[in-house]
Structure formats: structure tokens, C-alpha cells
Amino acid sequence: MFSGIIEKMGRVVNIRLHQDGLYMVVKPTNGVMEVGEGESVAISGACLTVTGVMDKGFEVFISSETIERTWFKNLRVDLMVNIERPLKIGDGLSGHIVLGHIDDTGVVKQIINSGSLRELIIQTNRELMRFIVYKGSITIDGVSLTVKETSDDNFSVVLIPYTIANTTLGHLRVGDRVNIEVDAVARYINAMVGNGKEETEERGITISFLREHGFLEEN
Structure with a gap:
């Protein structure tokens, strides 16, 4: 398990x-x-296994399934990646719970600079958008971020100067693909309410229950 707080950037050699x-x-x-x-290590959000350690670097294996689900199909030497080691018992959770299981990719559609801040507008598939909510947590290329706004097929996040300088998100350009992992809590809630369908009161947690207690907004 990870927290979405990047320790270092690395170069693919x-x-x-x-x-x-x-x-x-x-x-x-x-x-x-x-x-x-x-051991496990998260590379740009994907949990991978270290297969070798060498002078000032390490090797990981990326399965065909992970390649297909991530932007790693476009990997090349000299690309920069984000690195995070897994949490240990007693570590603080500075970001949010990150599993390292990439759900899909998104495309950077627009970059808006405002003073020292930078807003990224990212487009992804509509199926994934039901797990992405206003003010909720999301992981982009391994970085824990807060969702600023959402629409039918895109969402936005804001980068602070530290994130711009110390992660690969500061190097993104319009058209680049990013790895996305939605908040695990959102997935569990979705499963408990039957993938968004109205359930009977016997299920305990229903769409009506979540609306009544302020977890969902009325359309």
C-alpha cells in the first residue's frame, strides 16, 4: 500500500x-x-516488483496486462517516472490510501497556469468518472491529488509549486497520457450500493441513504 507522496523521480535507463x-x-x-x-515499488502509480538492484538503480518487471492498462506502452529510455516505496507500519498517511492498481489512463486536455499554481484538465472514460467526485482523492501518475471539478468525461486537479518541481506532473504537456487510480473508498461504496442501482433497505447502504446523509448531490 502507498500514500501517493512521491519520494523521488527516476530516469528510465x-x-x-x-x-x-x-x-x-x-x-x-x-x-x-x-x-x-x-520488494514492491510504485512507478508512476503502478505497483511493480523489484527484480534486481544495481549501482544507483534498480530493475522492475512490468506485465503485459499492466502495459495495456497504463501509458507504459509508450515507455522509452530517458523518460522520467515517479517513485514511491510502500508504506510501513507506523508511517504517516500524508496523502490517501493508494493501492498501486491503475484503473485506466487519461489525456491532458488543457493546462492552466495561475500564478504559481497549475491546473490540469484530464479527460478519461465515462465509466471511470462515476468514481471521481468533487473534492475527492485521486492518484495521477502516483501522485495523491484532490479533484477540483468534474464533468461527464473530464476532471481537473491543481498542482502546487512543490508538486510541479518534484514530480513528473510538472513536465506534462497537452496530449500526454497519465495513469489514473481512483479512490478505493469510492469503489467500495459503489460496490455496496450495487454499482449505482437503487437497492432495498436490507442492503443497509443505498443511494437514498447516501443522498440523505450528504454523500451524494442531487442531479
Whole structure:
């Protein structure tokens, strides 16, 4: 489990194809990062397994399924990625609960600079939008962010100067793809209410219950 607080950025220094995916070597850009073979690490939001440790870098394996679900199908040497090691018992949860399971990708449709802040408007599929809510949490390329606004097929987030300077989100351009993981809590609520369908009172939590207690807005 992760928190969406990026520890370092890294540079892709080698890619080796495999019949079931690919191996990628990442070199942190600012010092050495302690990771062990067999451990998990989040690379731009995707939970991957460390398959080797080398001088000032480490190797991870990316399965074909993960490649298909992420922007990793466009990986190339010299690309920058975000790195976060998993939480340990006793660590603070500065962001939100992040599983490292990418749901889909989105496309940066617009970038709006306002003083030192930067707003990203990201388009994704409508099916995923039902899990993305105003003021809710979302993970973009591994970074924990708060949703500013939503519409039928896009949402926006705002980057502060620290995030712009210390994550790959500061390098994004219009047209770039990003990895998206929706808030796990939103998924559980959706499952409990029957994928958005009105349920009987025996289910305990219903669409009516959530509206009544302020969890959902009236259309």
C-alpha cells in the first residue's frame, strides 16, 4: 500500500523486452534509493516488483496486462517516472490510501497556469468518472491529488509549486497520457450500493441513504 507522496523521480535507463511484458531499469535522479529484490515499488502509480538492484538503480518487471492498462506502452529510455516505496507500519498517511492498481489512463486536455499554481484538465472514460467526485482523492501518475471539478468525461486537479518541481506532473504537456487510480473508498461504496442501482433497505447502504446523509448531490 502507498500514500501517493512521491519520494523521488527516476530516469528510465534501460528497457528489455520479455514474452510476458518487459524489464525496466530506473535510476533515481537524486541519490540512491534503498530497495530490495522482491520488494514492491510504485512507478508512476503502478505497483511493480523489484527484480534486481544495481549501482544507483534498480530493475522492475512490468506485465503485459499492466502495459495495456497504463501509458507504459509508450515507455522509452530517458523518460522520467515517479517513485514511491510502500508504506510501513507506523508511517504517516500524508496523502490517501493508494493501492498501486491503475484503473485506466487519461489525456491532458488543457493546462492552466495561475500564478504559481497549475491546473490540469484530464479527460478519461465515462465509466471511470462515476468514481471521481468533487473534492475527492485521486492518484495521477502516483501522485495523491484532490479533484477540483468534474464533468461527464473530464476532471481537473491543481498542482502546487512543490508538486510541479518534484514530480513528473510538472513536465506534462497537452496530449500526454497519465495513469489514473481512483479512490478505493469510492469503489467500495459503489460496490455496496450495487454499482449505482437503487437497492432495498436490507442492503443497509443505498443511494437514498447516501443522498440523505450528504454523500451524494442531487442531479
